[in-house]
Amino acid sequence: MNQNLFLEDISTGMAIPTIKKDPTTQQLVKYAGASGDFYQIHYDMEYAKNNGLPGIILHGALKNAFLAQLLTDWIGPLGKLTKLEVQYRGMDLPGVPVYAKGNVNEISANGTISCEIWLEKEDGEKTTVGKAVISLPSKN
Amino acid sequence: MARENIPKDLINAIGTESSPLENDIEKGAIKRFAEAIEDSNPVYIDESYAKKSNYRNVVAPPTFLRSVNTNPLPENIKSPYSAVVDGGSVWEYFEPVCAGDVITTKTKLQDVFDRDGRLGNMIFIVRVTSYTNQKSKLVATQTTTSITYEPKEN
Numbered sequence: 083m084n085q086n087l088f089l090e091d092i093s094t095g096m097a098i099p100t101i102k103k104d105p106t107t108q109q110l111v112k113y114a115g116a117s118g119d120f121y122q123i124h125y126d127m128e129y130a131k132n133n134g135l136p137g138i139i140l141h142g143a144l145k146n147a148f149l150a151q152l153l154t155d156w157i158g159p160l161g162k163l164t165k166l167e168v169q170y171r172g173m174d175l176p177g178v179p180v181y182a183k184g185n186v187n188e189i190s191a192n193g194t195i196s197c198e199i200w201l202e203k204e205d206g207e208k209t210t211v212g213k214a215v216i217s218l219p220s221k222n
Numbered sequence: 223m224a225r226e227n228i229p230k231d232l233i234n235a236i237g238t239e240s241s242p243l244e245n246d247i248e249k250g251a252i253k254r255f256a257e258a259i260e261d262s263n264p265v266y267i268d269e270s271y272a273k274k275s276n277y278r279n280v281v282a283p284p285t286f287l288r289s290v291n292t293n294p295l296p297e298n299i300k301s302p303y304s305a306v307v308d309g310g311s312v313w314e315y316f317e318p319v320c321a322g323d324v325i326t327t328k329t330k331l332q333d334v335f336d337r338d339g340r341l342g343n344m345i346f347i348v349r350v351t352s353y354t355n356q357k358s359k360l361v362a363t364q365t366t367t368s369i370t371y372e373p374k375e376n
Contacts, residue, residue, distance in 0.1 A: 167310070
């Protein structure tokens with residue numbers, strides 16, 4: 083984090099440095115408060131189970147925030163995130179660590195960079211998949 | 223794309239917009255949000271660091287706009303199913319959002335469709351929220367997909 087990344091530093095296919103997140107029930111409560119999303123499936127076990135869920139689940143938007151951090155940590159203060167797309171494929175439960183990962187897919191002539199991003203559990207299951215577009219300054 | 227299980231009222235509401243709502247972007251709210259997502263990037267909490275990074279003030283994390291309020295869409299825009307999960311978001315970012323900004327939100331019902339899946343028949347509700355700052359600049363848009371379903375007895 084906080085290091086500047088330049089267009090010249092990246093190439094197609096390269097991996098974005100992985101970040102690990104350890105969501106807890108406490109974090110879900112903090113996120114509910116900070117985001118204003120008080121839907122009970124994120125902190126009330128009985129309510130979650132009555133809604134057909136395996137238990138309390140992470141807010142999708144919290145997973146979205148993890149994937150945004152993957153990108154902002156990597157691109158540093160000079161880089162720009164211009165598009166961020168996430169799809170929630172699987173449910174994530176508190177107490178289970180998740181890894182935010184990504185790859186550079188394409189670098190266009192005008193300097194915009196398309197990336198593939200995802201959240202993965204230790205067993206390799208991808209619970210969230212997405213794409214991002216960033217732009218980086220040039221050293222020249 | 224099917225719409226067999228969707229009430230007519232809901233289909234007719236496609237294109238409906240919420241009335242605009244102004245939100246003050248507070249430094250403390252940005253800090254609390256950054257703490258909640260456990261992102262310790264100093265641009266979210268340290269004003270002098272943020273200014274050195276060419277921001278006007280501490281900047282909001284990309285998904286901070288989730289915490290910004292929108293006025294609800296009219297009453298008839300409701301799924302007949304009682305449970306909902308978030309299907310995903312598409313964000314487009316045009317300008318940074320900093321503490322001290324005033325962000326006006328507006329939400330539009332963009333699409334409704336249904337599909338069968340592991341939760342049974344699911345109605346997908348797609349909304350687009352626009353975020354405009356005090357200089358009338360569009361700073362971001364967020365397209366969200368809510369998946370509604372009828373919970374089964376366990």
